[in-house]
Amino acid sequence: MAGTHDHPGEAGAPDPVRLVEIRETPLSVDEVFAAVGDDSAGGTALFVGTVRDHDGGADVSALGYSCHPTAEAEMRRLAERVAADFPVRALAAVHRVGDLSVGDLAVVVAVSCPHRQEAFAACRRLIDDLKREVPIWKHQEFADGTADWVGV
Template structure:
């Protein structure tokens, strides 16, 4: 898996799926823009429970088309909102409680636009990019999330 750091006038500055720990600083830095008055950042972390059950382990898997779909989602958000810069990275592999699973950020001229664009970015990423989560619960049972 790779990370794409773009700096060619494209508002999509950082995009990727990685098997390495994610950096909030890297994502935040990627969306810096002198014309942006608002930056919204979302960080998704692995929690110790789901649906009232304790989670002991978690693994994310991505379809080979995941990076292409992530780019499509990012392009749609950039086209819909006055995005100055956008970044989104998702982790795959085995994670533990507290690890960062996803970090997205958007900068726009104003805060309301940045909040709306960031919310759309994370919601569409979770709904449309083929990344699946397998959880192991304290009783040893396993369950997939995002597989339909």
């Protein structure tokens, strides 16, 4: 909860994993940023992944994300691992599935920690682990009529 004074490890402390979801609806940077608000955090790092208009030198004309039914549980598992490995006050991760357009937000993750170095490191681990471990696949269609699956 934003503005909390509790710290992980204290009796009655809230779960630092505040928001973990996979959605078909547009993502909100403001929602994710608000989810990691904490009065004891001196640093908040946020990463936003957007759909770009090219990949590997080819123009992207359409893009869609799909996921395995276990994807959200896997996201929560890795979020809990990041929260355990760093002094995380709050953490959030949201990924979009379905058809997206160039410029749409595909993923938003954020981490708040007591200091900026910890927040940067935890946020980087969160997005890197998410991309590597969570069963979410990207299907890209290119202007030349070819297509490619990424993450499969």
